[in-house]
Amino acid sequence: MNHRPAYAVAAFNDAPPTRRALAKQxxxxxxxxxxxxxxxxxGYEAATVRDIAAAADLSxxxxxxxFADKAELFTEVIVSDYEQLAxxxxxxxxxxxxxxxxxxxxxxxxxxNQIEQLGLIQAAISFSWQRDHTAELRSRQGxxxxxxxxxAVLQRGVQSGELSDRLDVRLTTEMLWDCYxxxxxxxxxxxxxxxxxxxxxxxxxDLMLAGFRAAA
Numbered sequence: 122m123n124h125r126p127a128y129a130v131a132a133f134n135d136a137p138p139t140r141r142a143l144a145k146q147x148x149x150x151x152x153x154x155x156x157x158x159x160x161x162x163x164g165y166e167a168a169t170v171r172d173i174a175a176a177a178d179l180s181x182x183x184x185x186x187x188f189a190d191k192a193e194l195f196t197e198v199i200v201s202d203y204e205q206l207a208x209x210x211x212x213x214x215x216x217x218x219x220x221x222x223x224x225x226x227x228x229x230x231x232x233x234n235q236i237e238q239l240g241l242i243q244a245a246i247s248f249s250w251q252r253d254h255t256a257e258l259r260s261r262q263g264x265x266x267x268x269x270x271x272x273a274v275l276q277r278g279v280q281s282g283e284l285s286d287r288l289d290v291r292l293t294t295e296m297l298w299d300c301y302x303x304x305x306x307x308x309x310x311x312x313x314x315x316x317x318x319x320x321x322x323x324x325x326x327d328l329m330l331a332g333f334r335a336a337a
Contacts, residue, residue: 149187151177157198161241165195165248192248196256199245203263206231210270220278221326227270228301228322232315235305242305268294285333293329300325 138146155177159168170191174181188194209230215223235242249260272294278284304321307313313321 145187148179148183151179152184152187152194153198153201156194157202157238157241160195160198160244161238164240165191165244170194192252192256195244195248196252196259198241199260200263202235202241203266206234207266207270209234210267215270215274216277220274220283221330223274223277224271224297224326225319225323227267227274228297229315229319231267231301232318232322236308236315236318239305239309243309246302246305264298268298271297283335284330285335288330288333296329297326300329 152173156168156173159173159176162168163172168191170181170184173191173194174184177183184194188197210227213223213226213230215226218226249257252260272290275284275288275290275293279286279288279290300322304313304318307321308318
């Protein structure tokens with residue numbers, strides 16, 4: 122049986138992408154951008170595959186060559202948003218900040234970026250109740266890029282003594298994320314801006330951490 126040498130495998134894996142692969146990546150990106158616009162404008166149900174393909178100046182066949190169905194396309198739009206937010210948050214110097222300020226820095230970026238696409242947020246919240254198990258797991262993978270940052274801030278707070286070691290980091294992370302997402306209802310129906318959302322979440326963080334500060 123023939124075996125490719127290890128150095129040959131490495132060289133093969135490091136090879137630049139082919140023109141076909143690059144073209145496929147560009148097509149995928151065009152579809153994601155077009156889908157994001159239409160999902161934000163029309164919602165999940167009203168944005169059809171045909172309309173998305175037309176907006177990207179591609180055929181419906183191109184959509185199904187990149188994504189299994191509309192549900193997968195929508196899920197990938199949401200995951201790409203998580204990835205972009207995570208990149209912006211990674212640029213923050215969170216380790217130099219106290220836990221509360223670090224948390225607010227994370228959520229402020231999220232609100233400031235997402236407030237401009239409330240239609241997409243509303244569609245994502247609605248879709249989250251009807252997607253299948255595979256889409257749910259994929260969405261959670263994207264979400265974990267952000268919740269991992271929240272958990273890291275809380276963990277550093279515990280390790281530094283700023284927060285009590287009685288704090289349940291995992292539960293607190295989940296509760297903070299739930300508050301963050303729930304607050305979008307105020308933006309959608311009460312026309313709150315990013316500043317108002319941050320002020321509300323700031324109060325929620327204070328309440329949540331009140332019994333776990335070092336002085337407590």
